[in-house]
Amino acid sequence: MVALIVLFLVLFSSIRVDKEQAVYDSTELLKSLNPLGMPPDMLNLKVGSSITLLRNLDPPKLCIGTRLCVSKLMASVIQATILVGNNKGESVFIPRISLIPSDM
Numbered sequence: 009m010v011a012l013i014v015l016f017l018v019l020f021s022s023i024r025v026d027k028e029q030a031v032y033d034s035t036e037l038l039k040s041l042n043p044l045g046m047p048p049d050m051l052n053l054k055v056g057s058s059i060t061l062l063r064n065l066d067p068p069k070l071c072i073g074t075r076l077c078v079s080k081l082m083a084s085v086i087q088a089t090i091l092v093g094n095n096k097g098e099s100v101f102i103p104r105i106s107l108i109p110s111d112m
Contacts (some may be wrong), residue, residue, distance in 0.1 A: 053078055059088065065102065069095050076100070 053059070061074045069090070076088035079099065086102040 053081060053086070055079065055081065058091070059086075061102075063105065066100075069098075070100060070102075076102070 080087040
């Protein structure tokens with residue numbers, strides 16, 4: 009058993025892994041998974057969809073939990089109307105936010 013573990017460690021320590029390829033492979037693996045009850049990897053928005061903010065963008069107007077209705081979809085922004093609260097009915101722009109860490 010010990011010899012098998014040593015062989016395993018020797019084999020894996022000799023393999024060279026390109027960090028960029030490892031990130032790409034792990035991303036592709038995660039995209040291929042589709043467990044029951046989980047939303048798909050790709051989010052497809054439509055005009056009229058109700059959305060909820062998951063980040064603070066411009067507190068107190070655009071904070072976590074603010075509910076909006078999509079008015080227009082553009083390449084780098086979403087135009088939406090606030091549905092509840094003091095700013096109800098106000099049109100706002102939600103910018104595209106990268107979810108990839110900058111240190112990679």
